[in-house]
Amino acid sequence: MTGYLPLIIFGVLLNAAAQLxxxxxxxxxGYFEFSLQNSSHLFFAVASSPYIIAGLTCYVISVVVWLLVLSRVEVSYAYPLLSIGYIVTAFAGWFLFQESLSPTRWTxxxxxxxxVWLVTRSA
Known part of the structure; x- marks a missing residue:
């Protein structure tokens, strides 16, 4: 199963890239309210954003990669490794968006x- 670890990590990184x-x-x-009055404006703003389009594209590719993973690896091994995405996005949010990482988040x-280390050792 560890032979598929690069494929799993690739899928996880695609998912994290999608979030970012x-x-x-x-x-x-920017901030918006969900309302009928601004729904068309919001739709066009979201649909025309290159970052939103890139994020959704990363999601689609990550789903394809994840299907490949699930066809080859036990889900009880692969699924916990998705938590690597939490680590990546926390650091990227801190670095790219100046989001705070409190001691509780570091813990x-x-x-x-x-x-993640324990799960990979179980393979």
Whole structure:
């Protein structure tokens, strides 16, 4: 199963890239309220954002990669490795968007790292 670890990580990184692209797209669009009056404006803003389109494209590709993973690896091994995405997006949010990483978040990231290490050791 560990032979498929690069494919799993690729899918996870695509998913994280999707989150980051969507975040950047929404940073450009800005805060909005869901209402019937602004729904058409919002739809066109979202549909024309290159970051939103890139994020959705990354999601589609990551689903294809994930289907490949699931056809080859036990889900009880592969699925916990998705938590690597939490680690990547936390660091990227901190680095790219100047989001805060409190001591509690650092502790959570450390726990996730330990959990990922334990799962990969079980293969």
């Amino acid at each position: 692209a969507l975040k950047q797209g929404m940073r450009q669009i 959570g990231i450390a726990v996730i790292c330990i959990g």
